[in-house]
Amino acid sequence: MNKVVKFGGSSLASAEQFKKAARIINKDEARRYVIPSAPGKRTPGDTKVTDMLYRCYNLATMDDEYEEEFEEQLSAIRARYDEIIAGLGLSIDLSDEFKTIRTKFSQKAGRDYAASRGEYLNGILMAEYLGFAFVDAAEVICFDEEGNFDDERTNDVLSKRLSDTPKAVIPGFYGSMPGGKVKTFSRGGSDITGSIVAKAVHADMYENWTDVSGFLVADPSVVKNPKAIDVITYRELRELSYMGATVLHEDAIFPVRKEGIPINIRNTNSPEDKGTLIVEGTCRKPRFVITGIAGKKDFASITVEKAMMNAEVGFCKKVLEVFEENEISIEHMPSGIDTMTIFVHQDEFEEKEQKVIAGIHRSVEPDFLELESDLALIAVVGRGMKATRGTSGRIFSALAHANVNVKMIDQGSSELNIIIGVRNHDFKDAINAIYDIFVNTMI
Template identity: 50%
Template sequence: MGVKVAKFGGTSLANASQFIKVKEIIMQDKERCFIVPSAPGKRDKEDTKITDLLYLCYTYSDDVKLFNEYFNQLQGRYISIVNELELNVPIKEILEEIKQKIQDGASLDFIVSRGEYINGIILAEYIGYEFIDAAEIIYFNEDGLLDQNKTYTTINKLLSENDNAVIPGFYGSNYNGDIKIFSRGGSDITGAIIACGVEADLYENWTDVSGFLMADPSIVDNPQQIKQITFRELRELSYMGASVLHEETIFPVLNAGIPINIRNTNDPENAGTMIISYSDSASRNGITGVAGKKGFTIITIEKNLMNYEVGFVRRILTVLEKHDIYFYHLPTGIDTISLVLEASQIKDIHSLVKEIQAECKPDSIEIIPGIALIATVGHGMSYTPGIAARLFTALAENNINVRIIDQGSSEINIIVGVEEKDLEAAVRAIYNAYTTKI
């Protein structure tokens, strides 16, 4: 029998009825041996996530009225879940102990990790699995980084002694034994770490969407679902804002060669999207997906015989480093180089340009604000004749002017820059060019 690690997000465990769905999913497949829960998420748009309530409890721990207000909301959520599921979990005692620790000055990491901790206890009781505190198997070193050797050794030992277990997401313990959390969305990372530690055959990430879509549904009506995507393609699309799971999730399982399956708790029959480490064949349409992002500025630097001037690019990058600015893309020509920068990173554009002029003495510098970048991604692109032609024809037919073009050396993506006002129209044009049957 294979081993699967299944992580369930906040919306999947937002209330008792969602817990029932989760149990049905787990029980349908005996290979789902190790379960990683998030804290309860929003039940509706007006609701508050448990983790957010815990942050508020920390913030207002010295304000008796507000603290009690937020803690009572949190308490009510958990008591409701336990009562509706008719469990014997001593939830009031657990909550009272946590409340006392908050009032005694517990750390922020300890407080906000309790959402997953409590949910893990409840879920383990409900499905009849062993509960293992993440603080006992996930460790951080003195630099605040995951202690991989200690963590994976401990996971392998402890979980090999348990056929089934629930491990809360989002946190572990630091070198001195205190609770330490991952960044927000860190339950995804916990799931990936557990999958690596037990050498799982598959890491399932259950959420409220059926995997990835070929385009943003707020821009394209009913975009097609991506059935399979490689880690590299996902990285390219995530770079432009298309994301379903925490980016750091990818790397532990990528290194271990474990595929990730994004599934929908509310539509368990949907196979979702499978994220794999390689691609056996090109996708049917030659592309996997298209994603766009606004908020860029392009600085184009022109200088004759620039390519013969040793250190020219280094001097430009040194100026960026001095201003604490990273670049998204760096397309070049014989006598030109363009810096594609996130506008929010630029604190003083005039100072930046002035320093580039002083360091590089260019013939001219052009600043182009208000640019949106669009990434068209797919392993099939480099093997399919006419892919680029179809893209640029679609943009031309829709009267969209392309301000910049950049194809990565990996040959799995084409980046185009357009004016921000044209982003939505450009994404639709590109999507339709590859999905409309001729």
């Protein structure tokens, strides 16, 4: 077995958390490649090191009057790492590293460089503590001249480097462009690094260790004590991630999916929990008809109505071009014979709503145009729905019983998900009603 293990910020926020991670790694010889994040929050009121680095770099780029504040912030960051070093009983000294950081900050090396130092320094400490080799991600994670991730080059360089390195720590979140300039992924990108490394070493498993025991059927801030998901497919996860489920960075799926490598979401604080297994496909029957429920609030809808629009070639294209010209992304687009409705983020749309309305009138001359705001979209996702009759009916029944008015319902041809539109104020009631009828009534 060959496993890649990634530990999130909360899993490496302190010396005590480092020790937990090390025990997990040392318990299984197959855990050979480790991807650390930067130290996260030690307490709810604490600050993540990445946020501290962003602030420190901003101070470094300001006038000399902020010099003292800059030094204080840099010292605070240093103190976080010194605290971990002391707690682990390590003899390593990061003085030279912080001298380099100070110099680079003064040279305005960029926000990406600044943010990456959290993972970089944590990687050095983790490698020292485990006795593993340290591989700087800037040497093996490649971006092109435009700052786009270079999949092929990275896989070649990383595979070659790690083929001679049986055990290594590779910091997450960043890489470098051809000239050596550090480039980061989007926030939470250490998940992506772990997936990239798993692909490069042909891992049997990619374990992603965090502070929760896998994915839950629903958001615990909406549903009280929701059940955990044992197994979920990549397709189901994509649907849930798109609609707000955030345990794993959604782009982390792609590298391992190409290789058929499963991802296991585990809890550093409860390592005995099996967590959630993410796979390409499975014969295992889900515990419930649905796999998960996720949603987002604050959408607006624009309904365009015109008689015989279905016979007018290019009608939808003309409408969508209006949104493209105004740089407004479209979230969902259910349609009927003579109507089409476009869901967009309300905050994006409000500034340009009159331009969009005028553009639609010029482009397609609608018979009627209606706007609605303060809407929420909820995705009910599950591979079990395909083989179960009456899923939509049960959703309607549950929402009606909860006195929730359904503004829109749309089922994809794959029968993997059903999208429901409701008012913002009905958001929690709708999710709880759906959860209750598919989960609580099945227990």
